[in-house]
Amino acid sequence: MSPGxxxxxxxxxxxxxxxxxxxxxxxxxxxxxxxxxxxATNLAFVSFSRMHGNLxxxxxxxxxxxxxxxxxxxxxAIIMTIFRTRRSSSVDDVNLxxx
Amino acid sequence: MSTAHLLAGQVADKQSxxxxxxxxxxxxxVCAALGMIFMRRAVHSALLLATVMLSLAALxxxxxxxxxxxxxxxxxxxxxxxxxxxxxxxxxxxxxDSLVETIRGQRFWAIVASLGFIVLLAAGLGNAxxxxxxxxxxxxxxxxxxxxxxxxxxxxxxxxxxxxxLLITAALGxxxxxHRERTEPKPTQKDLSVGRFRSGEHPGPLPGPGTYARHxxxxxxxxxxxxxxxxxxxNPVIAARTDTASRHADLHGETERDAxxxxxxxxxxxxxxxxxxxxxxxxxxxxxxAAGGTGGAGGAGTGSEGEAGS
Numbered sequence: 001m002s003p004g005x006x007x008x009x010x011x012x013x014x015x016x017x018x019x020x021x022x023x024x025x026x027x028x029x030x031x032x033x034x035x036x037x038x039x040a041t042n043l044a045f046v047s048f049s050r051m052h053g054n055l056x057x058x059x060x061x062x063x064x065x066x067x068x069x070x071x072x073x074x075x076x077a078i079i080m081t082i083f084r085t086r087r088s089s090s091v092d093d094v095n096l097x098x099x
Numbered sequence: 100m101s102t103a104h105l106l107a108g109q110v111a112d113k114q115s116x117x118x119x120x121x122x123x124x125x126x127x128x129v130c131a132a133l134g135m136i137f138m139r140r141a142v143h144s145a146l147l148l149a150t151v152m153l154s155l156a157a158l159x160x161x162x163x164x165x166x167x168x169x170x171x172x173x174x175x176x177x178x179x180x181x182x183x184x185x186x187x188x189x190x191x192x193x194x195x196d197s198l199v200e201t202i203r204g205q206r207f208w209a210i211v212a213s214l215g216f217i218v219l220l221a222a223g224l225g226n227a228x229x230x231x232x233x234x235x236x237x238x239x240x241x242x243x244x245x246x247x248x249x250x251x252x253x254x255x256x257x258x259x260x261x262x263x264x265l266l267i268t269a270a271l272g273x274x275x276x277x278h279r280e281r282t283e284p285k286p287t288q289k290d291l292s293v294g295r296f297r298s299g300e301h302p303g304p305l306p307g308p309g310t311y312a313r314h315x316x317x318x319x320x321x322x323x324x325x326x327x328x329x330x331x332x333x334n335p336v337i338a339a340r341t342d343t344a345s346r347h348a349d350l351h352g353e354t355e356r357d358a359x360x361x362x363x364x365x366x367x368x369x370x371x372x373x374x375x376x377x378x379x380x381x382x383x384x385x386x387x388x389a390a391g392g393t394g395g396a397g398g399a400g401t402g403s404e405g406e407a408g409s
Contacts (some may be wrong), residue, residue: 001117001118001121002229002231002232003229003231003232004224004229005121005125006121006158006162007224007229008221008224009121009125009128009129009158011217011220011221011224012129012217013128013129013132013151014220015213015216015217015220016129016132016133016135016136016213017132018213018216019136019209019210019213020135020136022205022209022212022213023136023205023206023209023210024136025201026141028141028183028186028187028190029135029141029144031183032135032144032145032148032183033135033136035148035175035179036132036135036148036151039151039152039155039175042155042167042171043155043158043159046158046159046162046164046167047162047232049162049164049235050162050163050164050232050233050234050235051229051230051231051232051233052233053232053233053234053235053237053238054235054238055235055238055239055243055246055247055250056250056254058164058166058167058243058247059247059250059251059255061164061167062166062167062170062247062251063255063258063262065167065170065171065174065175066262066265066266067262067265068175068179069174069178069179069266069269070265070266070268070269071269072179072182072183073182073269073270073272073273074269074272074273074276076182076183076186076273077272077273077276077277078276079186079190080186080189080190080276080277081276081277083189083190084279089190089191092201
């Protein structure tokens with residue numbers, strides 16, 4: 001399998017994640033779609049690592065995973081806080097700054 | 100980099116069975132990702148995301164990245180997704196998205212934009228001189244984990260140290276965000292006690308189910324000292340589901356009152372007889388009314404069953 005196949009799969013998954021972020025209203029599902037996009041980029045990194053024959057790409061993918069884990073913790077805490085005050089996890093209800 | 104140029108044009112690390120795994124996992128992950136977007140229930144989305152992540156882990160393993168494959172399973176599928184599910188359970192597992200478009204035409208334009216984006220990416224990929232993969236055989240010569248560790252603790256050691264600061268900050272941030280500030284003083288035991296008596300309700304604990312009753316099942320109301328069954332002793336959920344009021348009528352008599360009266364009469368008879376008896380004969384005497392009670396119970400039981408049947 002050439003790296004192009006993996007990169008195409010990565011691009012498709014990234015696009016699906018981006019579409020989900022644009023379409024979905026539930027903040028948690030939007031967050032899951034962001035995770036999907038991060039995973040897609042990780043796949044691209046691993047494929048590039050294999051293509052170039054060194055492990056730097058895998059190290060970058062590892063760092064992406066670390067940052068994603070930290071991001072999930074803080075993001076879900078924010079979603080919980082918003083849910084506690086607004087009783088909703090829909091991104092449409094977070095509109096106080098609009099007015 | 101140099102090896103990539105040297106080996107460009109030929110596949111250096113052909114793996115047997117790789118096309119099969121690639122196409123299988125690609126189909127599974129794309130279908131699961133699409134399902135994740137289109138499922139209305141957030142829990143279904145989370146489970147489909149787990150499918151995507153597991154198939155990506157398998158793809159890492161196919162691509163000579165066994166360490167990342169395991170980290171993917173442990174960190175993403177194990178920790179991150181469990182966190183997602185945890186928050187979903189806190190927020191409400193049955194929450195579904197509303198299908199109302201708040202911005203008109205948003206879905207249509209989102210699909211158009213993502214189609215445009217994927218065309219853009221495909222054009223970029225098509226124009227890139229990707230060549231063939233150099234393979235990780237040399238880089239993984241000592242083993243994938245050792246190779247990664249060499250890089251992580253030599254070339255990327257400062258990024259690694261920065262990661263620790265990031266993780267501590269994230270942990271602190273999550274604690275600060277999830278912490279709920281107490282806006283009123285914590286009620287002491289005295290306050291709780293005063294409040295309980297001031298409310299005018301029964302201050303003591305409720306009777307437990309099955310107390311003094313025929314058996315101590317949770318759906319069997321307790322018998323109060325005067326022989327009346329107490330509905331308070333049964334969990335309201337169980338009381339709403341089953342007819343606990345007639346629990347005592349199943350063996351003696353037609354109504355609950357009859358059953359309780361028969362029970363009380365039997366107990367009184369036993370205690371009257373036991374009063375005058377010796378210690379060794381008590382067991383024998385206690386056996387007799389119990390046998391009589393069973394006989395009566397059998398007769399009454401058939402009667403009540405007939406009643407219930409009709």
